[in-house]
Amino acid sequence: MNARKPFRMTRLHLAAHLAALVPLAWLAVDALTGSLTANPIQAATQRAGLYALSLLTASLACTPIHIVTHYGPILKLRKPLGLYAFMYAALHVFIVVGVDYAFVWEFLLEDLGEKRYIFAGLGAFIILSALAATSFKKIKRRMGKRWKQLHKLVYLAAGLVVLHFTWVVKGSVERLAGDILQPVLFGTGLAVLLAMRVPRIKNAIRQRLPVPRWAPPGQRAAQLKNRGGPAGSLPPDL
Numbered sequence: 001m002n003a004r005k006p007f008r009m010t011r012l013h014l015a016a017h018l019a020a021l022v023p024l025a026w027l028a029v030d031a032l033t034g035s036l037t038a039n040p041i042q043a044a045t046q047r048a049g050l051y052a053l054s055l056l057t058a059s060l061a062c063t064p065i066h067i068v069t070h071y072g073p074i075l076k077l078r079k080p081l082g083l084y085a086f087m088y089a090a091l092h093v094f095i096v097v098g099v100d101y102a103f104v105w106e107f108l109l110e111d112l113g114e115k116r117y118i119f120a121g122l123g124a125f126i127i128l129s130a131l132a133a134t135s136f137k138k139i140k141r142r143m144g145k146r147w148k149q150l151h152k153l154v155y156l157a158a159g160l161v162v163l164h165f166t167w168v169v170k171g172s173v174e175r176l177a178g179d180i181l182q183p184v185l186f187g188t189g190l191a192v193l194l195a196m197r198v199p200r201i202k203n204a205i206r207q208r209l210p211v212p213r214w215a216p217p218g219q220r221a222a223q224l225k226n227r228g229g230p231a232g233s234l235p236p237d238l
């Protein structure tokens, strides 16, 4: 029989859902009360875009946090945070295409030539849509190994969003021009998170850090046995 484990909402999960939903409520209140600056469409576009990138980064931070802390429940946040990132990205795209361009595709296509940042944003949005559409358990099971390969594209999506952001703020990393602080901070953070997943780096981190009490017994024993031993022989991450 296929017994299902009952879902337990921990305080961490509740906090994550609230943190992801509060900005939406705040954006809605500001929009309804006319408090979205003198250019409300631009302000709403920017806020939704920034929330989408922040939640994408938060989702990608779960595995590296687990590598350092061994705290298992954090891994359960990857999917909801990723889906919230997609929700804000969809809202962001809707505000641009539906509200700003009023779905007049000729205007949007005309602007495509001048605004190269749209290509980077579109590429990221297509990837995030594919990841969201395949996030259901049934599809995951049916896709097998291909699911993991497809979901690795999340880093490409994050890179495209950082490029999109850099181009939006008319920034250049080589010339240190434009308001590039935020895109550079996100880009650096994402690069660190990606580097932490490289097996050699991951194992080096785990071998140097103390093994916490809450680490699963098997992982704890394997890690203690490997202390000082060759990197690469630790149990794989979840």
Ligand code: HEM
Residues within 6 Å of the ligand: 042, 045, 046, 047, 048, 049, 050, 052, 053, 056, 085, 089, 092, 093, 096, 118, 120, 121, 122, 123, 124, 125, 128, 161, 164, 165, 168, 169
């Ligand atoms: C078809 C896809 C997309 C289009 C057409 C689009 C369009 C735009 C536009 C027009 C702006 C500039 C707003 C302004 O300052 O006037 C912008 C900014 C931004 N977008 Fe997108 N975008 C797309 C996809 C995405 C995705 C998928 C993400 C994140 C997951 C994203 C994140 C951002 C961010 C972070 C900014 C900068 C916000 C700021 O200046 O604080 N965009 N986008």
